[in-house]
Each structure stands twice: as structure tokens, then as C-alpha cells.
Amino acid sequence: MTPKIRVEKLQEGLLAKRFGKRILFCHEVGSTNDWAKELSKLGAVEGTVAVVEVQTAGHGRLGRKWVSPEGGLWFSVILRPRQHPLEAAGLVFVAGLAAADVLHDVYGLVVETKWPNDVLASGRKLCGILCEMSTTGEKVGFAVIGIGVNVNFEVKEVFPKSLASTATSVKDELGRAIRLEELLRALLERLESVYDLLSERGLPAVIEKWKKYASFLGQKIEVTSVNEKSRGLALDVDGDGALLLKLDDGTVKRVHVGDVSLRRE
Ligand code: BT5
Numbered sequence: 001m002t003p004k005i006r007v008e009k010l011q012e013g014l015l016a017k018r019f020g021k022r023i024l025f026c027h028e029v030g031s032t033n034d035w036a037k038e039l040s041k042l043g044a045v046e047g048t049v050a051v052v053e054v055q056t057a058g059h060g061r062l063g064r065k066w067v068s069p070e071g072g073l074w075f076s077v078i079l080r081p082r083q084h085p086l087e088a089a090g091l092v093f094v095a096g097l098a099a100a101d102v103l104h105d106v107y108g109l110v111v112e113t114k115w116p117n118d119v120l121a122s123g124r125k126l127c128g129i130l131c132e133m134s135t136t137g138e139k140v141g142f143a144v145i146g147i148g149v150n151v152n153f154e155v156k157e158v159f160p161k162s163l164a165s166t167a168t169s170v171k172d173e174l175g176r177a178i179r180l181e182e183l184l185r186a187l188l189e190r191l192e193s194v195y196d197l198l199s200e201r202g203l204p205a206v207i208e209k210w211k212k213y214a215s216f217l218g219q220k221i222e223v224t225s226v227n228e229k230s231r232g233l234a235l236d237v238d239g240d241g242a243l244l245l246k247l248d249d250g251t252v253k254r255v256h257v258g259d260v261s262l263r264r265e
Contacts, residue, residue, distance in 0.1 A: 004070075005053055009181040018047035019077060019195075020188040026050075030057035033130055033146040036076035040134070040142035044078050047192070051075035051184060058148065060128055061117070067163060071153035073180050076146040077191060082199070088140045090203040090241045091131045092117045095145045097210040098190040099127050103149075104213075106186050109173055113213040115234075115243050115260050124168035126150055147187065152177040204239030211237060216260060221245070225258040234260070
């Protein structure tokens with residue numbers, strides 16, 4: 001099966017009403033999030049999608065590098081949220097829930113969500129999410145949801161060794177390749193419906209559903225924030241998206257930003 005995206009198939013059968021009505025495709029860009037931000041500034045409407053086969057400067061949070069070779073699905077969706085910026089910051093959970101639902105319901109993968117922005121399979125990172133926003137005062141001008149899924153390659157063949165031990169791909173998990181356009185279509189449909197859930201019922205309703213994949217809850221974890229490490233029990237993720245961590249001294253800390261790793265003792 002060709003790892004390439006068949007442009008003429010990108011909108012075939014798409015049931016979403018807004019997401020993916022306009023799709024911009026290109027073989028290679030630096031980052032689809034950067035491309036989508038430029039398009040947003042030029043007035044691109046909600047639901048516009050930027051998708052590529054290769055990113056040469058894909059990035060994660062805090063400027064970290066996101067490795068994006070051919071065979072993966074690298075795309076960004078432009079949104080014009082009406083929510084307050086604090087609630088729109090929860091878009092990462094919208095994307096995480098949509099990705100977990102599709103990978104599980106459509107492709108039968110056993111997946112888990114890891115706070116705040118990862119989808120894992122077999123304990124390894126399968127999908128990463130980067131949400132970025134432009135705000136003026138209390139208003140969101142635009143938001144961009146960027147999603148990267150490792151799909152039709154084996155990670156040990158294309159990733160550096162250090163990454164191959166922490167990452168996985170659909171092909172590694174299923175033992176076969178899938179159609180990139182079909183995955184994109186399913187993701188756009190699911191993203192639109194979870195985004196509608198956010199608008200109609202608010203972030204707590206999205207997080208409740210996201211938590212059914214969150215198997216790190218109830219486990220001993222370590223959270224690394226900017227320059228601080230905390231250890232404790234992952235108690236819950238509250239309706240604002242903050243992680244509640246019961247520290248070893250018994251106090252409960254609300255963490256807003258950070259990276260979670262499971263604690264091996
Ligand atoms: C993320 O950041 O997980 C967000 C990744 C978002 C990527 C999408 S692709 C489309 C759009 N355009 C972009 O430029 N970005 C978005 P973070 O939680 O900071 O994790 C980054 C870390 O994940 C890196 O430091 C590596 O350890 C690891 N990593 C890098 N590439 C990976 C990959 N392809 N698969 C699994 N892990 C990876």
C-alpha cells in the first residue's frame with residue numbers, strides 16, 4: 001500500500017460539516033501548525049485543514065522537535081473558538097479524545113491518553129498534539145489544533161534509537177499499513193463532534209470522556225514542569241484540565257503544565 005496521501009481522495013465521503021471543507025495539501029512544509037497560523041492570520045475560516053506528507057521542522061511543546069517522516073499523518077485544523085481563552089486551552093483534550101476514539105473505535109487499537117497531550121499504545125507514544133492560540137484580551141482570535149500520528153512506518157526503521165524505544169506506530173501495532181486519507185477523514189469527523197460537545201456542554205464533559213482512556217490515573221507518577229519535578233499519585237484531572245497530584249507528604253497539588261512519566265519503584 002502506498003504510504004502517500006492521495007489528494008483526490010482527501011474529501012471523499014467526508015461527513016463533517018465544517019472540518020475539512022477546505023483542505024490545503026502540500027508534500028512538505030516546515031510545520032503544519034506554523035502554516036495554519038499564517039493561514040489564520042490571512043482569514044482562513046474555521047475548519048480549514050493543512051496536511052502534509054513530511055514536516056521538516058515539526059515541533060512539540062516548549063520548542064521540542066517532532067519527527068515527521070513520510071508515512072505519518074501530520075495535520076492542523078484552524079478554529080475560531082467562541083469560548084473564553086481559559087476554556088479554549090482545553091482543546092488539547094478535544095483532540096486527545098477524538099484521536100483516542102478513532103484509533104480505538106475505527107482501528108481497534110488499545111490506546112490510552114496521557115496528560116496532557118499524548119495518545120499511547122503499548123505504553124509508547126503513537127500520537128502527539130499541539131494546540132496553539134492567538135488571543136486579544138478575553139477573546140480567542142484563532143486556535144490551531146496540530147495532530148501528528150505515526151502511521152505507515154516501523155519506528156525502529158525511521159526513528160533515531162532513543163525515540164524508537166518510546167514511540168510506536170499504527171503499523172507496529174496492527175502489523176499492516178492503513179489509508180492515510182481514511183484516518184484523516186475519521187479524525188476530522190470525530191474532532192468536529194467533540195468540538196461541538198465542548199461548545200454545547202463545556203470542557204468538563206469532554207474531560208469526563210477523555211478520562212476513560214486515562215490509565216495513568218490512580219498510578220504513581222512523576223511530573224516534570226518547567227524546572228520542577230513532583231512525585232505522587234495521579235488522583236484526577238479536574239474540569240479545567242488541571243492534573244491533581246497527591247504528593248508523597250499527603251498534600252494535593254494542582255498542576256497546569258508538565259510532562260508525566262510513570263514511576264518505577
Ligand atoms: C507533542 O509535543 O507531543 C506535540 C506533537 C505535535 C505534532 C503535530 S504534527 C502536526 C503539527 N505540526 C507541528 O509542528 N506539530 C503538530 P511534546 O509533548 O512536547 O512531545 C515532544 C517529544 O515527543 C519529543 O521531545 C520527543 O521525545 C517525542 N517525539 C518526537 N517525535 C515523535 C514522534 N513522531 N512520535 C513519538 N514521539 C515523538
